[in-house]
Amino acid sequence: MKKFITVLHFLIIFNIYADIELTPEELEGKKKFMTHCSDCHKLEGVLVGPSLVEIAHVYKDDKRGIITWAMRPGNKRADTLPMPPMLHVGKENLLKITNYIFAVTEGKEYKTSKKNEMFCTALVALMVFYYFYRKKLKKRMPKLQ
Numbered sequence: 001m002k003k004f005i006t007v008l009h010f011l012i013i014f015n016i017y018a019d020i021e022l023t024p025e026e027l028e029g030k031k032k033f034m035t036h037c038s039d040c041h042k043l044e045g046v047l048v049g050p051s052l053v054e055i056a057h058v059y060k061d062d063k064r065g066i067i068t069w070a071m072r073p074g075n076k077r078a079d080t081l082p083m084p085p086m087l088h089v090g091k092e093n094l095l096k097i098t099n100y101i102f103a104v105t106e107g108k109e110y111k112t113s114k115k116n117e118m119f120c121t122a123l124v125a126l127m128v129f130y131y132f133y134r135k136k137l138k139k140r141m142p143k144l145q
């Protein structure tokens with residue numbers, strides 16, 4: 001129990017610290033993000049729309065492209081709903097949200113689903129290999145039995 005509480009304390013302190021690292025403007029961007037975008041977007045993993053890590057990856061060379069998109073979104077991804085326009089949020093707030101997105105995703109690498117697919121295929125191949133060769137392996141390495 002003591003260990004659990006220590007870990008909890010550590011997590012809380014770390015969480016507060018994570019927020020301190022944001023500039024006041026980025027913090028405001030976070031608030032706006034929570035109001036207007038967080039129903040459909042989260043840091044990592046798809047919610048309704050793509051993750052912030054994916055968004056930061058798509059727009060890394062065109063940060064303001066996020067604002068243009070949010071004012072007039074298209075329908076890029078076949079497997080999601082179209083995103084509703086965010087005109088009511090206003091350009092200034094969208095800029096703050098954009099800065100927040102890049103601050104919070106800094107250093108996080110976007111893993112394409114292709115990389116994940118390759119990893120899963122390799123894992124399955126390894127399991128199949130083990131299944132068929134385990135008898136031979138056991139003969140060679142009796143300690144495994």
Ligand code: HEC
Nearest residue numbers: 036037040048049055066070075076077080081082083086
């Ligand atoms: C009702 C749900 C919803 C809300 C709210 C929402 N989005 Fe989205 N967003 C989506 C979906 C769904 C997509 C994927 C659309 C597609 O690719 O066809 C998306 C995609 C995006 C993309 C990726 C565009 C690209 O070129 O790949 C950006 C950037 C984005 N949203 C920004 C925002 C911002 C900023 C806000 C808040 C102001 C916001 N979204 C609020 C649902 C939402």
